[in-house]
Amino acid sequence: MAAKNKIANINTFSIGFSTIEEEMGNEFYYSNQVSKKFDTNHHKYSINDNDLYDNLDSVIGMMPEPMVSQDASAFFLLAKQVSKIQKVVLSGQGADELFGGYFWYDLMNKAKGSDYQKFSQHYFDRDYDDYKLTINKEYIETDYSKTLIESFFSKYNDTNLSFLDKVLRIDISKLIIDDPVKRVDSMTMSWGLETRVPFLDFELIEFLLSVSSENKVINNGKYYLKKIAKKYLNKDLVDRKKYYFPVPPLKIIKGKFYDYMREVLSSSQCINRDIFNRQNINYLLEKPNSNFTKLNGNKLWHLALLERWFQLNIDNKKPTSN
Structure with missing residues (x-):
């Protein structure tokens, strides 16, 4: 819309990670198409495994609550780079919930x-x-x-x-606020980057609540949004299969990422907390890449993130006795 209104020098941003096995680590192929179509100043950031690893504690420490979605790390590292260029960005959060995209x-x-x-x-x-x-x-x-x-x-x-x-x-009333918006806001504000979400305009929400939800999910969801998008983008781009944002090192767990999670779950803090089933921990450590959730989250990463969040946000902030 900004490009159609002849607003010059529009910056767009995308981030990618290393590809592991068949798990693709970026969507640059698609972001390049959109950037070329609208002649934006496109900034692509390829994050190597060392950068991701070195920032894991920072990402988890900035979470107001445990957030197991892999893309929290992506938002944090993308915001770090974007904040060097500008202080306000637009994000597409809310589109799936409003238009029936899941x-x-x-x-x-x-x-x-x-x-x-x-x-x-x-x-x-x-x-x-x-x-x-x-x-x-x-x-x-x-x-x-x-x-x-x-x-x-x-x-x-x-x-x-x-x-x-x-x-x-x-x-719209629960998930958007407590998951995607909170996740993006906490990660971007870590770097003083303000994220605005046009899809959550209250007039748009009110209008879409008056539209039949059954119609929204036609043809794999977001029927109305895709119909509009096809006026501006190629059909193949608009109709491609929806996919979660990829951060392969946090799904296919190897090397120092595995060591990080093993150390967290084997720590005295975790053992003394005694919340988790130790037999289950040992099983996940023994087979780190054989246990995934319905949405392809790695259960070992989920558990390690939760325990590390306890360590960084609860254990480290306990008042000391005089």
């Missing part, structure tokens, strides 16, 4: 059962059974996620909203 929306809409049953089959990256394998028995209690989600759905009991309308409203 693949699980259509899957859960076609599922059978109660609202919660349809939701839980396809929404949770890791379910309650997985949680029970991860945590020591004395910490296993009620399935609080189930209670929480059922309470969200109950707010719409007296409405004529469809199941999918309810789901997108839950995501």
Whole structure:
């Protein structure tokens, strides 16, 4: 839109990591196409494994809460570079939630059962059974996620909203704020970089809430947004399969990344905390690249990140006795 309005010298930015095995580490091929189409000043940053490794503690330390998504590191390292050029950027956060872009929306809409049953089959990256394998028995209690989600759905009991309308409203009011926006904001503000999210304009949100959610998920999701995008971009670019942002060293865990996670989970702090099932830790360390979540997150990385977050944000900030 800025390019169409003849705004000159538009900067665009993308970041990439090393490719490991068949796990591609960047999307430069696609970002180059967009930059060329709109004649932007495109800045590409290739982050080597040493830079990523050296910043792991900084990334985790800046998290207001544990954030297992691989792209937190990408946002942190990208913001570090972008902040040297400008202090405000635009981000596309919120598009998937508003326009129905996630693949699980259509899957859960076609599922059978109660609202919660349809939701839980396809929404949770890791379910309650997985949680029970991860945590020591004395910490296993009620399935609080189930209670929480059922309470969200109950707010719409007296409405004529469809199941999918309810789901997108839950995501717009809960997920956007507590996950993608918080993740991006905490990582970019680490470098004094302000991120603005045009898709979260309240008038746009209000309008899209009036549009049928069932129509949004046509043709693999974001039907309306893709229809607009095809006026400006090649069809192949717009219709390519949605993919999570790749940070291969945090998915295919080897070398010093494995050593980092092993040391975190074998530390006296982790052992004394005694929250995690030690048998499960040993299993993940023995087979670091055989245990992935539904969304292809590495379970060893998830666990190591959580423990390291405890160490950096709780253990290191405990008041000392006089």
